[in-house]
Structure formats: structure tokens, C-alpha cells
Amino acid sequence: MAAAARARFHRLPVRAVDRLTDDAVALTFAVPEELREAFRHAPGQHLALRRSVDGTEVRRTYSICSAVPAGEPPRELRVGVRLVDGGAFSTYAHKEIAVGDEVEVMTPAGRFTLDPAPGHYAAVVGGSGITPVLSIASTLLAREPGARFCLVRSDRTTASTMFLEEVADLKDRYPDRFQLVTVVSREEQQAGLASGRLDKERLAALLPALLPVGEVAGWFLCGPFGLVQGAERALRGLGVRRERVHEEIFHVDDGPVPARPAPAAAPAHSTVTAQLDGRAGTWPVQDGESLLEAVLRNRSDAPYACKGGVCGTCRAFLVQGSVRMDRNFALEPEETEAGYVLACQSHPTTEKVELDFDR
Numbered sequence: 384m385a386a387a388a389r390a391r392f393h394r395l396p397v398r399a400v401d402r403l404t405d406d407a408v409a410l411t412f413a414v415p416e417e418l419r420e421a422f423r424h425a426p427g428q429h430l431a432l433r434r435s436v437d438g439t440e441v442r443r444t445y446s447i448c449s450a451v452p453a454g455e456p457p458r459e460l461r462v463g464v465r466l467v468d469g470g471a472f473s474t475y476a477h478k479e480i481a482v483g484d485e486v487e488v489m490t491p492a493g494r495f496t497l498d499p500a501p502g503h504y505a506a507v508v509g510g511s512g513i514t515p516v517l518s519i520a521s522t523l524l525a526r527e528p529g530a531r532f533c534l535v536r537s538d539r540t541t542a543s544t545m546f547l548e549e550v551a552d553l554k555d556r557y558p559d560r561f562q563l564v565t566v567v568s569r570e571e572q573q574a575g576l577a578s579g580r581l582d583k584e585r586l587a588a589l590l591p592a593l594l595p596v597g598e599v600a601g602w603f604l605c606g607p608f609g610l611v612q613g614a615e616r617a618l619r620g621l622g623v624r625r626e627r628v629h630e631e632i633f634h635v636d637d638g639p640v641p642a643r644p645a646p647a648a649a650p651a652h653s654t655v656t657a658q659l660d661g662r663a664g665t666w667p668v669q670d671g672e673s674l675l676e677a678v679l680r681n682r683s684d685a686p687y688a689c690k691g692g693v694c695g696t697c698r699a700f701l702v703q704g705s706v707r708m709d710r711n712f713a714l715e716p717e718e719t720e721a722g723y724v725l726a727c728q729s730h731p732t733t734e735k736v737e738l739d740f741d742r
């Protein structure tokens with residue numbers, strides 16, 4: 384398998400800061416000509432942004448919301464940023480970032496993506512989970528005249544709903560091919576809007592009424608853990624094949640961490656060998672630390688963004704040995720079966736572990 388292009392940070396100038404709601408902004412970065420190829424991306428991918436706060440490096444990932452132009456690499460990139468209480472990066476994005484500032488931006492990553500093709504596609508999203516799906520839907524509809532997209536979105540209130548105008552624009556542009564259902568959880572029913580929560584039971588009843596569930600080529604579930612899990616279970620109950628369902632979790636803390644097997648005994652001493660950007664090294668793994676931490680102590684260029692098992696930036700191929708992962712919200716079952724792990728969640732269960740970040 385060819386070595387994957389490794390994620391790298393570049394300084395990109397901010398071209399626009401647009402307020403989406405009281406607690407959400409969209410940041411648009413200009414991509415200089417010489418970096419356009421490096422920032423080529425698929426609809427649904429995300430960017431990690433980096434800054435230093437009181438001497439500590441802070442990284443956060445935000446999904447790209449812009450449509451992906453056919454064929455040519457991007458001239459600009461737009462991400463949605465929702466303000467998180469006490470959030471080190473989101474507060475900066477809301478209160479300080481101005482047009483002309485430069486921000487350190489990692490090249491795009493993520494496998495919650497769509498390769499545009501004719502057919503019927505659908506998404507169930509909650510809150511800021513609309514961000515990657517906006518890119519997926521707008522790219523698909525613009526590029527594939529034979530494609531249809533059904534979006535089921537939920538939010539707390541209409542006022543807190545991100546990208547209202549952009550989604551309304553899709554409805555205007557593609558009235559026959561774009562279907563929208565909006566559910567608000569904290570508002571009385573309004574004209575055309577359903578209220579309440581989108582849980583498994585509700586989705587199991589709603590989805591077959593909206594579209595031919597068995598004919599949908601790809602399902603995109605994105606948002607808080609509880610919503611994605613409910614949607615996934617509803618689809619399973621409706622007989623949808625697992626490989627047609629793509630998931631991306633935002634806000635893991637909103638939901639319970641899935642049960643995992645009891646940890647296997649950790650060896651007293653273990654080492655990790657890591658192949659990174661064509662160079663390899665072997666280092667000890669200290670008690671309790673993740674493989675990513677062990678590698679980072681020696682190779683500060685090891686890829687990561689969330690360190691929470693969500694973004695998938697730290698994905699590596701397990702060449703030798705075995706590991707246990709604390710949690711995994713990023714890798715598909717096919718990827719773990721093929722031997723990929725999340726370095727930020729992995730702890731060695733054998734004395735020697737070898738990872739390849741280049742595969």
C-alpha cells in the first residue's frame with residue numbers, strides 16, 4: 384500500500400469570520416497557491432487547528448462545511464465552530480480571531496466521506512453535526528445530477544441551528560433532489576417543524592415514511608453520541624447493511640462510553656516502535672500512558688488532534704504485538720479488522736508493539 388500523505392500544519396490567513404448563530408461562527412481560510420494541493424480534501428473531512436495557550440499546545444478539530452470543487456484543489460476552506468463553555472479554541476475563535484490573522488491549520492483528515500455517485504443518500508444529524516454533512520450534500524448535489532439527498536436534522540431551537548441559510552439554499556436549488564426534515568427539541572411545534580427528540584423509536588418510524596430505506600446507498604450519521612447511536616440502531620432494525628452506514632461522533636461527553644472488555648494485563652515493560660514519515664524509532668512506554676504519548680515524547684511530529692478517540696487523526700497500522708484501546712469512535716469495524724488502531728487510545732498488551740503511521 385502506498386504511504387499516505389502525512390498530516391502537517393500550515394499557517395493559513397483568515398479570509399472571513401461569519402456569525403452563524405449566537406454561539407457559532409464559520410471561519411474561512413484562504414489557501415495559498417502553493418498549498419492548494421496539500422489541502423485537497425473529500426467532502427466530510429475535517430481540519431485540526433492549533434494554537435498555544437499559556438505555553439500549552441491546544442488542538443481542536445472542526446469539519447469543513449464548504450462544497451468540494453470537482454477536479455481542482457481548494458482556494459479556500461470554511462469550517463463551523465460552535466462555542467463550547469470554557470473551550471480554549473472555540474472562545475478564541477468567537478472573541479479574538481479577525482480577518483487577516485493567521486491560524487495553524489492541519490491538512491485535511493477523516494474518513495467520514497462520500498465519493499459522489501448517482502443514487503439516493505441520507506443523513507441524520509444533530510447540532511453541529513450538520514457541518515460535514517453540509518459539505519457532503521452540497522458536493523453531491525452539485526456534481527451528480529442523478530443523486531438525491533435526504534437530510535434529517537435536529538437542534539435545540541431554530542435560533543441555535545447552524546447553517547440555516549445554506550441548507551435552505553440547497554432546498555431552493557435542488558427542490559426535487561433535496562429533502563429536508565427539521566426537528567427542534569426545545570421549542571413548541573412551529574409551522575413545518577416537528578418538535579421533540581430524535582431517538583431510535585422515532586427514527587425507526589420516521590425514516591421509512593420519508594424514503595425507500597433499503598435503496599439508500601449511503602447513510603451519514605453525525606452529532607452527539609446518543610443521537611448517532613439511536614440512528615444506527617434504528618437503521619439496523621430496518622435491515623440496513625452496516626457497510627452503508629457512516630458515523631461521526633461529536634461531543635462524546637454527552638453520552639456514555641460504550642462498554643469495553645476488561646483490560647488485558649499490561650506487561651511490566653514494553654516498547655513501541657513507530658514508523659513515521661519514513662523514519663522509525665523504538666522507545667519505552669511508561670506505565671499507563673498511551674502509545675501516542677510514548678511516541679510524542681520522542682517524535683513531536685506524531686499526528687493527533689483530539690486525543691479522545693474521536694477524530695481518527697492518530698490512526699496507525701499495528702504491525703506487531705497487540706494493544707487494548709480505551710475507546711474508539713473513529714475507526715470503522717473494517718479498519719480495526721484490517722489492523723488499524725488509534726494510537727491515542729492504545730495501550731500495549733505485549734512487550735513489543737510496532738506501529739506504522741505511514742500506511
Ligand code: FES
Pocket residue numbers: 686687688689690691692693694695696697698713725726727728
Ligand atoms: S487524536 Fe483523535 S482519535 Fe486519536
